[in-house]
Amino acid sequence: MVQVRSPQPVNTDGSIDLGRWLDHLQTMVPALDRKVLLEACEYARSADERVKTPEGSWGNGASSHIIGLEIAEILASLKLDQDSLVAAVLYRSVREDKITLADVRQRFGPVVGKLIEGVLRMAAISASLNPRESLVLGTQVQVENLRKMLIAMVDDVRVALIKLAERTCAIRAVKNASGERRRKVAREVFDIYAPLAHRLGIGHIKWELEDVSFRYLEPEQYKQIANLLHERRVDRDLYITHVVQQLKNALADSDIKAEVKGRAKHIYSIWRKMQKKGLQFSQIHDVRAVRVMVPEVRDCYTTLGTVHSLWRHIPKEFDDYIANPKENGYRSLHTAVIGPEGKVLEVQIRTHDMHEEAELGVCAHWRYKGADVSNGPSHYEEKISWLRQVLEWHEELGDIGGLAEQLRVDIEPDRVYVFTPDGHAIDLPKGATPLDFAYRVHTEIGHGCRGAKVNGRIVPLSYSLQTGEQVEIIASKQGTPSRDWLNSNLGYVTTSRARAKIVHWFKLQARDQNVAAGKIMLERELARLDTPSVDYERLAEKANLKTAEDLFAALGAADLRLTHVVNLAQQLVEPAERGTDQFEFIPRRSSTTTTSRPGRRDDIQIQGVGNLLTQIARCCQPLPGDPIVGYITLGRGVTIHRQDCANALQLAGREPERMIQVNWGPVPEKTYPVEIFIRAYDRAGLLRDISQVLLNEKINVITVNTQSNKEDSTATMALTIEIPGLDALGRLLGRISQLPNIIDARRHRTAS
Structure with missing residues (x-):
């Protein structure tokens, strides 16, 4: 749900009462130096009085001084230090040239000046984003500005946190702005800053940014879910009150000191779950939810037992993020039960420390000079390490979509965790290969990779890594990438990060x-x-x-x-x-719920508008698998373009209201018989190895014919298989070609 912030205290003349405002901040940051922060506030206010901006810096009437106070208040809720709060108060005044960076350094010190300078560098991204484009369609200018942003983040993570707070204020402030302005800010926040808040583990900032962005980008979807929530709010609140009291009584009987609260489900997370799992609103289990906070970890599991003794647990609806924390450090127990009145209820159980970390993320483990962290290693260094890994992209970032993938890890949560020979853990997407691992460690190690050992045993570079394995890369200083690594049919690399680095090398x-x-x-x-x-x-x-x-x-x-x-x-x-027994490698229409242009076999699903006449644009001729976008024509239905088509981009600029989101329909189940020919040096286990590849690729074999030639010790095989398409055939032949002793593996066409 969208955050509702309390108004700042004001004097009778309408000005901000800085004394009361500082009192409020000091409740969140007890070690606050009131004198220094008050000086910064007065300095910013006097600058506002000298240099007037009639409409306010965001066009909503708010001065840079007021905006600075709002940013500082958000950072105080994150428990940031004195320098960060001072930088927050002064940042907008510097951004709008009301005061100079040199004056800030002289008056408030080099640390505050460096923080503001870093946020100014990050601000470049705001100027380059097109409100009608997703980040996936970014330009080279955006790439360069993202690079600046990442560099600033790694210099000092407080810079990223100040920018997060500033963008939170920005999206709050555009409530009454024009639709184009709202979409521009929302697109930027949704693509960059909400995922960044997630990676840094700052839950309440992430949820607010996602919900508000969603409201401006998909207003109809937002209103629909908000109305459904509102219709049930009174009943739900009464229900939650009853559940909370019942659970409190049961925990008190078990001598567990617990804090139990109702928890609001965020609108965007409801929508995303509905889309991802194909559910109706009534099927979302965690619209009704409670959160239990206890003193110790052992109390979490005791509480879990109490919950399951009160209400029946729903199978497969339990997650132990304490034993297996999320990648951003999140820890909690999640369970779903059939609560009172037979209604589904989600229960989250965590310690108070875990709750603070879920809300504040990296800020809960602040480690700067003089800070005291007594509860052992924190996630702070891990998060900074992640930021530095992202920075390694800055030399070869040519694919914004890859960056979006790296930021938004919650879209694909399946990860594998492997170890370097020194024992350092590296996390990779499920299905990653030794080459992906090599490029994750260092670009030059990837370029020079010539082999790999997993648990001391040499494996192919296309080997799929598993959690817990130790990986050692065999590299040559004179080694260079192979073009075969970019052939997706051979399966050498699976991550966009590794592919981007290889592509960059060949471009040179x-x-x-x-x-x-x-x-x-x-x-x-x-x-x-x-x-x-x-x-x-x-x-x-x-x-x-x-x-x-x-x-x-x-x-x-x-x-x-x-x-x-x-x-x-x-x-x-x-x-x-046409007319022969050769099969066509173009998917046929497989569902009555999709529409396609007459004479075209490409399934296209139009999101949110039902069945419409569609046609493929002749200018770019998109193929199944290409990123696509739809343009509503006058009288000819919807024209389907590639997302990077120049004509589509021009149309989006002139008539954005006629652009709609589309995607390819489901892959058809139909398969086609194909004959393949394999020639290899004969050896024991050859047929078994080929059969294993066919099994792994889920390929059905119709006939097999093998012959051995004793004179040259070769074997030939003719197989008739059932294949769904050309991509699958290319991938299969690539896998077979990688087996030992294979001389040739290719498709064989019978004479017509």
Whole structure:
């Protein structure tokens, strides 16, 4: 739910009563130096009086002095130190050129000056974001500004916290601003600052930023859920009051000193759960929820037993984040039960320390010179380490979408935790490979990687790492990346971080090398898939490039995905194959709930508007898997463009109200028979290994025919398999090619 803040104390003349305001701050930060902070407030106020801004810095009538007090109040709730609060009070005045940074340094010291300078560097991102674009569609300017932001964050994490507080004030202040202004601020906050608050573990800031951003970006969805919550609020409040009292009595009988409160479910988290799991509002278990806070960890589990003895536990609705904390350090017990009146109820159980950490995150473990942290190692260093890992991107950040993935880890929570030879833990997405690990450790280790050992045993670079394994990279100082690493069919890298670094390396190479390498890559893949001769000039035109040489160069520099180009090639030869027994690698429409253009087999799902006539834009010709966006035409339904299409971007600029979100429909279940040919040096276990690959890829085998040649010790196999599409076939042949002793693995077309 959106936070409701208390108004600042005012004098009879309408000015802020700084004495009472400081009294309020001191309840949150007892060690506050009132004299220094009062001097900063007076300095900012006098600057406001000298330099007037009629509409206020955000167009809402608020002066930079008032905004500074609001920012400082948020930071005080996060328990920040004296220098941070002073910097917060003065920041907007410096930003609006009412006072100079040099004057701040002279009057309040170099630390305050450095903090303000860092926040000013982060502020560059606000100027570059387009309110109609997601961060995924960012420009090179945005990349550069994000780079500045990350550098500022790593210099001193307090800079990021001041900026978080400032953006919280900004999104609160745009309530009465224009729709475009609200969307601009909301887009920036939702894409960057809410995920950042999550990564730093600052729960109440994250929830407020998500809810308010959601209200401005998806107003209809927000109102719908808010109304559903409001309709049930009175009944829910009475119900929660009864549950809280019942639980308090039961815990008192068990001699547990507990604080029990009702907990409001945040609107955006309700919507996200409904979308992610395909649920109705009535199926959300944690709309009714209570939170229990106890003194000790052992009391958490005792309380859990009490809760389960009072009400029946719902299977598979229990999470122990105390034994297995979330990546951002969050710890708590979550359980769902059938409460009184047969209603589903969520219960969260945690200690008071855990609650403080959930609300304040990194701020709950503040470690600056002179700070005393007595409860052992904190998550503070881990979070700073994460920020530094993100900074390693600054040399090769060319993909904003990758950054969004790195920030918003809660979208894909499945992680694996592996160890370096020195015993340091590294977390990676599920399915990560030794190459992903190498690039996570250091760029040069990734570039020079020539092999890997897992638990002392040499494994392929495409090996899928598992939690608890120790990984050692075998690297060469003269080593360079292989272009095969970028072939998704071979499965060498799975993270956008590693891919971005490899792509960056190849972009630095000469164009002639890229042309030669790209041509070899494409010819080899087309030969393996037994695709008939392709006109490369036509193929380049289909990929929106001028010449075949441009196509090869783009492939060699990894600007184009090999699988994407192969799919285009298949479309070029497809008309000649109609009427034969060869299958088509284009998904067929598989659901009556999706719509498609007549004659087109690409399933397109239109979000939120039901069935509409759709057509594929000729300018960019998106393919299944490409990021897409819809444009509502006059009389011709919805035209589907790639998100990076120049025409679509121009239309979004001129008529944003006619752009709608679309995505590809579900992958069809239909499969097609294909014959593949494998030639290998004969050895024991060869057929078993190939069968294992087929099993891992979930490929059904119809027929197998094997022959051995004693003269040259080779074996040939002809297999007829059922395959869902061209991508799956390329991936399968890639996996088979990596087996020991394999000479050739390719698709075989029977003569018609």
